[in-house]
Amino acid sequence: MPKEMLLCAFDMNCVGHQSQGLWRHPRDNSSEFNTMKYWQDLARTLERGLFDGIFLADVTGVYDVFGGTPDAALRAATQVPANDPFTIVPVMASVTENLCFGVTGSIPYEPPVSFARKISSLDHLTSGRMGWNIVTGYLDSAAKGVGAKQQTAHDTRYEIAAEYMEIVYRLWEQSWEEGAVLKDKETGVFTDPSKVHAIKHDGKYFKLEAVHLCEPSPQRTPVLFQAGSSDKGRAFAGAHAECVFIGGNSPEAQAIAVKKLRQEAVNNGRKPEDLKIFSVVTVIVAPTDKEAEEKLNDYKKYGDKKGALALLSGWTGMDLSKLDMDATIEQVESNAIQSALKSLGAATVGEWADALTIGGAGELLVGSPQAVADKLQHWFEVSGIDGFNLAYTVMPESVDSFVDMVVPELQKRGIYKTAYTNGTMRHKLFGEGARVSASHPAARYRA
């Protein structure tokens, strides 16, 4: 039996996540992201397509590197406005039974005790469908929101994150022993106090003493996601992550990244397959290749180049507003930008910015259901990843057409499930128990 691919929707509680300007498309409804109905409809469609999960990205500041102001991002709705991603989890969970959630939570943004409680509360409400994408933050604007002058140095951020993880693991795994909750109506004992412990922590960055306020949720520790691509980030993923998101524009190059990641897991005493690795792609599908190309060209008419460059400026920390749109590859000073131009086959900066408006810097697959399935399957087999994280273009047709056209084609090939597995998110993804595996660092805090 061939390996089945996993699928996540790559989304954010905002208008323009990866494809900037497409909110202008006549059929796009992403500017209704503030409403309950928008997320309920999306969740129902994803569950109809047997998606494993929806991954919610987040930023906790505005993209203000481009031109030194947030103006371009605001005009184009480039990840601003952006609402709290955790608030839409119960909305989507209330109309689904199997769809799981990978939600970005930024470590500098919330103290560990209240964060751990929020996650446990959501893991309860969703019957164990919660995942957490651990981020350490990358925007200075976000750091200023919590009173810092700029981002903490990159390596220090991972040091803080490691300490934060220890605290939340202890709250989730150690504060309430198995069997603490008795709910014994006869004896009148709801919780056996001898099995509940205050977590005392006195570290370099955090100091606290607290009983976790929630009884153990189905998974205790949520399924952990990570997307770090630096050495430190990869090491962190190897130690803590269960799911990893990676980007890339070639399955061959990605195969190397995948091997490195799995090696990091092994270096941390875990198995290579303890990591489920997802690659970000954007898909435009239509009944025929020709119609798909027409769809792409139609979408491009609405793309917002400045919005796309504002996004990329935030990611890279380089102010791309200074680039001349007519400049050719040879005229661009930065090597990083030169190689980006080359990889997208762009002749000028303007063409590059144009390409960025559809799916950002991620890989774009365009074609008939068969052609898209061919490409996904090839990518899947060559790269050694476990699945894809699908960015949207025009909402909701982007998701609708993938579910209606590509999913049946993948199922026909036997590389995509035809029914959900019951159980928690961790069980659905790894086929084992609801709790982190014995080799995971969170497991060492079990009583």
Next chain:
Amino acid sequence: MPKEMLLCAFDMNCVGHQSQGLWRHPRDNSSEFNTMKYWQDLARTLERGLFDGIFLADVTGVYDVFGGTPDAALRAATQVPANDPFTIVPVMASVTENLCFGVTGSIPYEPPVSFARKISSLDHLTSGRMGWNIVTGYLDSAAKGVGAKQQTAHDTRYEIAAEYMEIVYRLWEQSWEEGAVLKDKETGVFTDPSKVHAIKHDGKYFKLEAVHLCEPSPQRTPVLFQAGSSDKGRAFAGAHAECVFIGGNSPEAQAIAVKKLRQEAVNNGRKPEDLKIFSVVTVIVAPTDKEAEEKLNDYKKYGDKKGALALLSGWTGMDLSKLDMDATIEQVESNAIQSALKSLGAATVGEWADALTIGGAGELLVGSPQAVADKLQHWFEVSGIDGFNLAYTVMPESVDSFVDMVVPELQKRGIYKTAYTNGTMRHKLFGEGARVSASHPAARYRA
């Protein structure tokens, strides 16, 4: 036309909120508070009863004053386990259209920028049905959870709270001007950047610079609740609150408290009626007085005295575990406890603890629908309050029987609405616009 009374359900994302031990009752389902269904069913019932809102209390630590440990609270499920109250708002909002939410958010527990964003996100999702109960915290155990040795001194807490309020008001009212969001598909301008401003704050307790990440929600500033009963607390309520919760066991005594509160509003340049004042009561109703008394006696069999005293120990900071249950009023050393014993008509500490198990220290009304309505109406008229905050006993029958029996009786008397008013929470409560009134301190940050 007589004044109509407002009704809120007084609840918490936990098992035992005010009535300790009743989870043991054969018909009680409060130990299912971890599930989506529990809150959806409750929300539907409250909306059927035209309740104005559900008020969600919260604590961010355990009750460990009683005996110096959380053991009694854990055994009795006295406000522990207790999940994040904000996570159930979308659950209840998804099955209702008019029910509003007053949710407790503890100022030391979350940084202002992420808190303001969460509230705006929820105000969007609920179409303007969000309220926030401002608390400054009262448990040392909660303070330890954020790294402090104990509670900040009471007066300092209000100083911190005042600074926190200034920040969140500016994020909600000042960061995005009216008309900033254009969503103009023709020109491609989603947001006019000239109308969006970073909030810079450099104060005694907070320092930050941030653009609010959410576009203006229906109410911008949520409806503000407060429950402080100290002089500082009352002054804070007079300045900031739109709804105030008070306790008390006599409408005549409460009338004095109500006057003082309205005077504080006047002292702050506001109108007396700018405050909607709710009194906490617990109601046990049955078709006849006799059946209601039997219901009370049946409930009492399941009451947990130690759980009730653990709750009261946390509130008062006095370790009540040292009290002899057989001690009479005269034998008790504390004047505060003596007066509490007297007001409940208890002869001994044991009797007092017994009474506390049903509705805590709040007023308990027991009787037929007519008798309960008589008492509520009398209380309402004598005290000058605007409505009641109804604590539950056995769930869900406590709420079911109130909605089925008392609500029609109040409607018959013309003192309770027979249909909801459309619009936001603020509009429903005050009959005016969605935004804070011009005399409210948040209004001074409007552009």
